[in-house]
Amino acid sequence: MSAKPKTNLTAAERRDLLAILEARFTKNEGRHKGIRWEDVLAKLEKAGAKLCSLHQMEETGGEPDVIGFDPETGAYLFVDCSPQSPKGRMSLCYDREGLESRKEHRPANSAMDLAAEMGVSLLTEDEYRRLQDLGDFDTKTSSWLKTPDDVRKLGGALFGDRRFGRTFIYHNGAQSYYSGRGFRTVLGI
Numbered sequence: 001m002s003a004k005p006k007t008n009l010t011a012a013e014r015r016d017l018l019a020i021l022e023a024r025f026t027k028n029e030g031r032h033k034g035i036r037w038e039d040v041l042a043k044l045e046k047a048g049a050k051l052c053s054l055h056q057m058e059e060t061g062g063e064p065d066v067i068g069f070d071p072e073t074g075a076y077l078f079v080d081c082s083p084q085s086p087k088g089r090m091s092l093c094y095d096r097e098g099l100e101s102r103k104e105h106r107p108a109n110s111a112m113d114l115a116a117e118m119g120v121s122l123l124t125e126d127e128y129r130r131l132q133d134l135g136d137f138d139t140k141t142s143s144w145l146k147t148p149d150d151v152r153k154l155g156g157a158l159f160g161d162r163r164f165g166r167t168f169i170y171h172n173g174a175q176s177y178y179s180g181r182g183f184r185t186v187l188g189i
Contacts, residue, residue, distance in 0.1 A: 009055055017055050018044060024065050024081075031081065031134050032066040040066055040076050040189075047189045053119035054078060057185060060088030060118075064187070067134060075188030079123065079131055085141040085182030089114060092182065094144050094157035098174030111144040111183040120185035122146040125169055127186055128160045132167040137184075139163065144183040147174075 009017065018041070025037050044051065057064040062080030069076055080086055093099040095112040115122050123131065124146045131137055142161035151158065157174040159181060160167060 007049055007052060009052060013055060014051065017051070017058060020058060021054075021064070024063065028065055028081070032068065035066055035069060035076065043076055043189050049119065050187060050189050053187055054189065056118040057086075057120060057187065061086035062089075062185065067131060070188060073188055078187045078189060079127070080184040081131070081135070081137070083137060083139070085138055085143045085180070085184065087182070089182040090141075091177050091179050092144070093177050094147065094172075094174035095152075098157065098176075101175045107177045115183065115185055118185065120187045123184045123186055125158060125160070128169070128184070129167055131184070132160075132162055136162055140180070142170075142178070142181045144181065145169070 021044070022037055022041070025032065025040065044054075047054070054064055057078065057080060061082055063082040063086075064078040065081040066076050067079045067081070089111070091107050092114065093102065093107055093110045095110045099106060099110045099113075111122060122145060123143070128143070128145050138161040142159045145158040145160055147157045151171065152174065155173055156171045158169055158171055160169045162168070
């Protein structure tokens with residue numbers, strides 16, 4: 001379940017990843033209106049280590065796709081667009097502190113630690129709501145969200161899902177984990 005950080009992709013991995021991303025980009029044009037694949041590809045070709053992070057997003061089941069452009073940074077925003085929370089990132093506590101507070105039945109890792117290993121960030125509540133505006137995600141699963149410090153200091157962590165045609169944001173103890181809860185990420189390239 002733990003991602004194995006890479007610093008370089010082989011030529012075949014790079015070619016395959018770019019082909020997957022282009023096919024997904026073309027198939028889901030509604031996620032990135034006004035953005036051209038040629039412009040995204042130009043950024044990807046210069047992405048360096050971030051391409052490895054994008055590869056990890058794909059390898060763990062995230063199905064990353066472009067959902068926007070950040071004019072402040074000049075980055076295209078890749079987000080996990082798998083219908084359910086990525087399968088390779090399930091059954092995790094929220095963070096290291098939550099993981100270490102468990103007396104028994106510890107999962108293998110935490111969402112925050114695995115995201116850091118991958119070189120990506122968990123979605124914020126606002127980013128998660130924006131993703132849900134683009135489709136129906138997490139209709140059978142839920143995803144940990146980057147939790148504000150004031151909530152985390154009190155022992156809690158946020159997660160979201162989509163039920164009954166609505167997006168819900170909830171809280172849980174950071175030490176909790178469930179087989180149906182993973183995490184979604186964002187990566188600017």
